[in-house]
Amino acid sequence: MAKKKAAELTWKDLNIGAIVTEPGNASELRTGDWRSQKPVFDLSKCTKCGLCYVYCPEGCIEENAEGYFEPNMYYCKGCGICAAECPRDVVTMVEEKEE
Amino acid sequence: MAKKVAIEVTEAVGEAVTLARADVVAAYPITPQSHIAEHLAELVADGELDATYVPVESEHSAMSACLGSSAVGARTFTATSGQGLELMHEVVYVASSMRLPIVMAVCNRALSSPLSVWGDHSDVMSVRDTGWIQIFVENGQETVDNTLCAFRIAEDPRVVLPVMIHLDGFHLSHMIEPIFFPEQNEVDKFIPPYKYPLPLTPEKPVSMGCFGAPFIYPETKKAQEVNLEASKKVILEVWKEFGEKFGRNYSPVEKYHSDGAKTLLLTMGSYSETAMAAMDEMRSEGKDVGLIRIRLWRPFPFAEFREAVKDAEVLVVLDRAISYGGPGGPVCSEVRAALYDQDKKPKIVGFVAGLGGRHITVDGFKYMVNRGKEISQKGSENEFEIYGVRE
Amino acid sequence: MENYIKIGKQTITKDEPLAPGHRACIGCGESLAVRLTCKAIGRNSIVICATGCIEVFSSPLPYTAWRIPWIHTLFENTAAVASGVESGLKVMTRKGKGPAEKVNVVAIGGDGGTVDIGMQALSGALERGHDFTYICFDNEAYMNTGIQRSSATPYGASTTTQPAGKVSIGQVTWKKNLPAIAVAHDIPYVATACPSYPFDLMAKVSKAVATPGPAYIHVLSVCPTGWRCPTDSTIKMGRLAVQTGIFPLYEVEDGQYKLSVSPAQLKPVTEYLKLQGRFRHLTEDSINKIQERVTKEYNKLKEKCAASTGNN
Numbered sequence: 002m003a004k005k006k007a008a009e010l011t012w013k014d015l016n017i018g019a020i021v022t023e024p025g026n027a028s029e030l031r032t033g034d035w036r037s038q039k040p041v042f043d044l045s046k047c048t049k050c051g052l053c054y055v056y057c058p059e060g061c062i063e064e065n066a067e068g069y070f071e072p073n074m075y076y077c078k079g080c081g082i083c084a085a086e087c088p089r090d091v092v093t094m095v096e097e098k099e100e
Numbered sequence: 101m102a103k104k105v106a107i108e109v110t111e112a113v114g115e116a117v118t119l120a121r122a123d124v125v126a127a128y129p130i131t132p133q134s135h136i137a138e139h140l141a142e143l144v145a146d147g148e149l150d151a152t153y154v155p156v157e158s159e160h161s162a163m164s165a166c167l168g169s170s171a172v173g174a175r176t177f178t179a180t181s182g183q184g185l186e187l188m189h190e191v192v193y194v195a196s197s198m199r200l201p202i203v204m205a206v207c208n209r210a211l212s213s214p215l216s217v218w219g220d221h222s223d224v225m226s227v228r229d230t231g232w233i234q235i236f237v238e239n240g241q242e243t244v245d246n247t248l249c250a251f252r253i254a255e256d257p258r259v260v261l262p263v264m265i266h267l268d269g270f271h272l273s274h275m276i277e278p279i280f281f282p283e284q285n286e287v288d289k290f291i292p293p294y295k296y297p298l299p300l301t302p303e304k305p306v307s308m309g310c311f312g313a314p315f316i317y318p319e320t321k322k323a324q325e326v327n328l329e330a331s332k333k334v335i336l337e338v339w340k341e342f343g344e345k346f347g348r349n350y351s352p353v354e355k356y357h358s359d360g361a362k363t364l365l366l367t368m369g370s371y372s373e374t375a376m377a378a379m380d381e382m383r384s385e386g387k388d389v390g391l392i393r394i395r396l397w398r399p400f401p402f403a404e405f406r407e408a409v410k411d412a413e414v415l416v417v418l419d420r421a422i423s424y425g426g427p428g429g430p431v432c433s434e435v436r437a438a439l440y441d442q443d444k445k446p447k448i449v450g451f452v453a454g455l456g457g458r459h460i461t462v463d464g465f466k467y468m469v470n471r472g473k474e475i476s477q478k479g480s481e482n483e484f485e486i487y488g489v490r491e
Numbered sequence: 492m493e494n495y496i497k498i499g500k501q502t503i504t505k506d507e508p509l510a511p512g513h514r515a516c517i518g519c520g521e522s523l524a525v526r527l528t529c530k531a532i533g534r535n536s537i538v539i540c541a542t543g544c545i546e547v548f549s550s551p552l553p554y555t556a557w558r559i560p561w562i563h564t565l566f567e568n569t570a571a572v573a574s575g576v577e578s579g580l581k582v583m584t585r586k587g588k589g590p591a592e593k594v595n596v597v598a599i600g601g602d603g604g605t606v607d608i609g610m611q612a613l614s615g616a617l618e619r620g621h622d623f624t625y626i627c628f629d630n631e632a633y634m635n636t637g638i639q640r641s642s643a644t645p646y647g648a649s650t651t652t653q654p655a656g657k658v659s660i661g662q663v664t665w666k667k668n669l670p671a672i673a674v675a676h677d678i679p680y681v682a683t684a685c686p687s688y689p690f691d692l693m694a695k696v697s698k699a700v701a702t703p704g705p706a707y708i709h710v711l712s713v714c715p716t717g718w719r720c721p722t723d724s725t726i727k728m729g730r731l732a733v734q735t736g737i738f739p740l741y742e743v744e745d746g747q748y749k750l751s752v753s754p755a756q757l758k759p760v761t762e763y764l765k766l767q768g769r770f771r772h773l774t775e776d777s778i779n780k781i782q783e784r785v786t787k788e789y790n791k792l793k794e795k796c797a798a799s800t801g802n803n
Contacts, residue, residue, distance in 0.1 A: 007553050012326070017260055018199035019320045019552060020298045021307040025510035027549065027556035037422040051498040056726050057525040057690050059511045060655055064496055076511040080518035081723030094723070123582045126575060150586065152578040156571065157615030164568035164612065168539065168575025174583055176575075192562050294587075298558040300576065302535045302594060307555035309540075309563035315554050462802055 028076075036079025037093045044069045046091045053083035053092065067092065102280040102346070109240040110135035112281075113179065113205050113265075114142075116247035118149040119287040122203075123174035124296075126154035126165035128184060131217040132269040133207040134246050134360065136179040141148040159184035163191035170200040171308060173299040175251065178202065182209030182216075189230075195262045196231030197324055198308060198396075201221055201254035201296075202262040204232075206248065207269040208369070210456040218457020219269030221369065221420040224397075225430040231324055231333055233263040234398040236368045240277035243267050248282075252291045255337050259331045260297065266397070269426050270457060272370040282346055290345060296403055332399050352401030353408045357383060360391030364412040364446065365469050368431065371420070371460055378465035389469055394431070402438055412446040416472030418465075419484075420454040428452055428484025448477035450484035458488055501690045504530050513556035515548040518722030520713030520729060521628045522548065523598070524686040528710075530627060531696035532595050533781075537580075539573040541600030542566040542610060542636040545628060567608035570616035570625055573598035577621045579621040588700055595700040596623040602643035603633040605666050616706045617676040624706040627669060630714035638717040645737075646784070647777050648769045655772040666783065673707035676745050679749040680706040682745040682751075687713075687729030691740060691751050698742075712736045719768020731763040737788035748792070748797040760785050 005014065016022055047069050047082060054070050055063045061076035074081065084092040107115070113136045117125070125144070127137040143149040152169075154384055156162045162178050170176040180188065185206060195202050208224050210216035224234070229340055233253060243265065245304040267273055282290075283490045289318040298306050336352070343349035356376050358364055367375045372393045382389045392408045394401070419429020427433045432450030453460040454460050468487055475485075495502045510528035515522035521544055527774035532538075540546050540563045549556040550563060578594045583589035600609055605627040613625060632650045633639040640650040645660045646651075647689050653662050673681045680702040685693040692710065699706035713728045715721060720728055732738035736760045740751040760782045764770040773781075 005516070008315050009425050010316065010319060010553060015320060015553075018197065018308065019295055019310065019312065019323075021553060021555045022298060022304075023308055023549050023555070024305045024307070025512075025556060025558040027514075027551075027554040028510040028512035029554070030512040030514070032714075034512070035517060037348040051496050051503070052495060055498060055503060055527075055684075056523065058515060058519050058526065058725070059513075060507045060509065061511045064505070078517040080725070081721070082518060082725055085723040087728050123586070124575065124578050126578070150582070152582040154574055154578050155619065156574070157611060157618075160568060160613055161571035161574070161612050164564065164571035165575030165578065167564050167568075168562070168572040168577075169579030170575075172576050172579040172583065173588075174579030176579070190565060191568065196562070295535045300562055301539050301590060302537070302560060303590070305534075305558060307550055307557045307561045309546075310550035310552045310555055311547060311550045311563075320552075438801070 021047055031075055033075050033077050036077060036097050038079045038081065039074065039077065040070055040072050040081070040083055040092045042078070043091055043093070046089045048089055050088065051086065052086055056082050056086050059084065085100045102282050104278055106276055106278050108135060108276050109243050109267065110207070110275060112240055112244050113138040113141035113247055115281060116244045117143060117177050118143050119281065119284060120248055120251045120291055121175065122149065122151050122177045124152050124154065124176045125178065126156050126162045126169065126176070127178045128156050128159045128162045129179070130159070130181050130184040131183070132209060132219070132273045133179045133181040133205070135273070136205055136207070137164040150361035151221040154448065160191060163188040163195065166202045167191065167195060167198065167200055170202050170296070170299050173294065173296045176202045176296040177204070179207070181207040182211055182223045185227060186211065188227070192227055192230045192232065197320070199260045200262060201260050203247070203250045203254055204262065205265045206269065207265055207273040208268040213245050214405050216456040216470050219271050220455045220457065224266050225421040225436040227264070227456060228430065230396070231328055232398065233261055233328070234266060235263065236266045236395050238370050238372050238399055239272065239394070240275060240279045241348065243272070244279050244281065245342065245346070248291065249338050249342055252333055253331070256334050257297065259332055259334050261328060266369065268370040277448060286345065290342070328399050332401070335396060349457065350395060351404065352396035353404040354393045354395050355408060358392045358408060360411050361390030362388040362412060363414045363418065363469060363473055364392070364409060365389065365465065366415060366417045366431070366435065367391065368394050369420070371418070371454055374460060374462060375465045378462045378469070382463060382466055382469065400434065400438065405438055406442060409446055410444065414473050414476045415446040415448045416469050417450045418454070418468065419452045422455065424451045432484065449475045451487045451489040452484060460488065464488060502585060503693070506530060506534070508534060509549065510556045510558055510559070510752065513549045515544070516716045518715045518725050519685055520725040521545060521630050523725070524628055524692065524710045524712050527686055527689050527693050528696050529559065532597055532700055535592055536595035536597055537576055539569055539576055539596070539598045541569040541604030543604050544599035544603065544630065547635050563742045566604050568612050569598045569600045569604060569609055573623050573625070574619065574621050577623045580614070582700045586739070597700065598623060598625045600627060602627060602629040602631060603641045606643045606669050607641050614676065617673065617678050617707065618628040620704055622703055624708065626708045626710060628710050628712045630712040630717060632717050643669070643697045645662040647781060649771050649772060660777060670709050670743070672705070672745065678705040678707060679703070679745055681738050683709045683738065685711040685724045685729040685733060685738060685740065688733065688740060688752060695742065703753050713740040717769070721768055726765065728763070730802065731758065734758045735760045735763045736785050737763055739789060739792055741792065741796070749799065750793070750796050757789065
């Protein structure tokens with residue numbers, strides 16, 4: 002059965018007490034649509050210190066197979082904290098272009 | 101074999117909660133409920149009630165703690181009165197909208213100002229719209245029986261709603277009455293173990309109390325209303341089963357010589373027993389009068405109520421609460437609304453009396469019935485009358 | 492691949508009990524603090540949350556960012572609901588129908604929901620000695636509803652209900668000292684923390700949930716939106732708050748004080764204040780007044796620490 006959009010939910014679709022039983026389903030929202038600037042990672046400078054991973058308020062910087070760190074652009078809001086905190090200037094914030 | 105005990109009604113509530121094997125009691129003392137909180141504390145201290153007693157620092161925190169314990173799957177009880185019910189007012193709404201089956205005994209008390217520790221129905225009427233199942237009791241036996249039924253009704257998987265038991269402060273709460281208590285094994289068969297459908301547990305994480313924007317809030321409210329209406333069926337089932345098991349029967353609307361009577365008096369709570377004496381006297385004088393009492397206040401028993409008044413020509417309603425600047429008593433307003441669209445309905449006359457613990461004597465009830473009949477024939481300038489105030 | 496990441500000598504779990512996709516502001520220090528807290532408490536926890544930024548950005552029906560059990564009811568009753576959760580779990584465990592493993596009971600609220608309207612419930616819960624942890628995420632105003640003042644708003648800050656104006660400096664009172672109030676309740680563990688010192692924060696949270704009885708942590712949550720500073724300055728701002736002595740990091744274990752971060756020399760407060768729009772209106776006089784007060788309070792704290800060392 003195709004999942005209903007939030008605005009299509011009827012009163013019968015709701016759980017008792019409007020309890021939400023899908024943990025973390027907020028991760029459907031593309032918060033990446035919010036940003037007006039985006040981080041560009043030059044991994045040649047990256048020493049895999051992991052600080053960007055720690056400091057990201059979204060928790061959307063992920064460790065890749067080689068152990069380097071990359072932002073998940075689906076969620077990245079473009080705050081620039083990773084750029085500000087990286088000790089090796091791996092990250093540059095550039096203006097996000099309209100598509 | 102049930103044992104009969106002479107006991108103060110508040111203490112009897114504590115005994116009933118013990119029989120029901122409550123897990124958590126979170127209560128704050130307030131006259132006239134305090135003996136409930138105190139006796140429960142004694143029962144816990146002596147190991148007779150295996151529960152955690154949370155001596156909270158206010159009624160707001162009492163009901164809030166109840167939310168938490170009910171949400172993890174603990175059978176939860178509290179009690180309050182008057183100002184205490186007002187202080188927890190916003191939390192009361194949350195208990196029902198979050199579908200947490202808390203049971204609460206309310207020793208009905210008048211509201212300040214002036215300060216009054218004595219009984220009336222002002223506190224009850226302020227929580228009319230909160231979405232709880234609400235049951236009125238008139239004597240100690242009814243109090244114990246309905247406290248037991250309350251847990252059973254609240255936790256039924258088809259209901260899962262909090263329940264209030266309303267007993268009159270002082271006039272009922274502080275009476276010492278002979279009460280039959282069922283045996284523990286009988287109660288265990290009557291009230292199954294509590295199993296909340298979606299509890300807070302790391303095994304199956306849920307989020308309770310997410311916020312509702314306009315696009316979804318009304319859907320949650322319709323779901324809540326449909327559920328409260330549907331609970332009536334379960335309430336009747338439980339009362340029927342209670343009657344079969346324990347021999348005492350309860351109905352949404354209780355009748356006393358009311359079938360076919362032309363003039364009816366409507367009361368709620370313990371003053372009904374005095375009203376019954378008034379009915380006996382008037383009937384022995386040849387008056388065609390009867391008494392009805394609403395026991396199930398919420399969900400309102402429209403069908404049973406309309407049936408009970410179908411032959412009456414005059415219905416005199418006693419309210420022990422007042423809606424200032426409005427149509428007088430809340431019960432009278434609801435009764436009028438329930439009958440407005442009926443083709444055949446009695447003339448309805450409302451009285452407000454018994455505020456702040458003021459007694460109403462047998463003669464007082466007789467006066468109201470007679471005066472009510474007079475008003476039904478001759479009309480009145482006023483929307484309602486306040487009876488028993490010195491002019 | 493491991494389920495943790497090495498950061499220097501430390502490790503941090505990869506698990507994200509708070510899912511991305513939450514609706515916190517860009518650069519929100521509070522959401523980072525909550526994210527780190529969730530990593531420290533782990534999946535075997537129940538979170539009780541107040542109305543406020545956290546609740547609103549993480550739980551818009553029908554969505555939730557929470558991957559662990561979570562309950563929100565009202566604004567001022569978080570500690571009371573947590574008391575109920577803890578009591579319910581305790582009795583259910585005693586009766587053999589509780590969870591297999593002991594669950595962390597963690598209450599979270601903002602400064603408004605803790606130091607103002609939530610004070611009574613917090614005080615009651617601490618006094619009754621429930622085995623739970625209360626974490627106040629302090630962004631120094633009622634940020635969620637539009638930057639209104641709380642009693643945790645610092646002196647001289649401009650908020651919408653105590654704005655700086657022609658005849659006003661903004662907040663005219665000093666920040667209410669919630670950690671001191673918690674210590675006065677004689678509870679086993681009190682600490683201050685800041686996500687700019689992430690491993691210190693996570694260690695303190697872990698210690699708090701492992702401590703039997705009540706624990707209280709006060710977390711400085713930088714709010715670029717309300718403090719009027721750039722979204723990328725969140726971590727720097729928290730660091731400066733600590734380095735100037737405005738928000739010292741310390742622990743109080745059974746009444747014994749210990750500084751967590753002890754700068755050799757405190758930076759002048761102006762380095763912190765000048766970067767935030769909410770302090771933009773302050774005169775040199777006001778800044779000096781703030782400096783005097785911060786220095787005095789920091790010295791008092793150091794004395795308490797020294798006295799505690801003397802007791803060891």
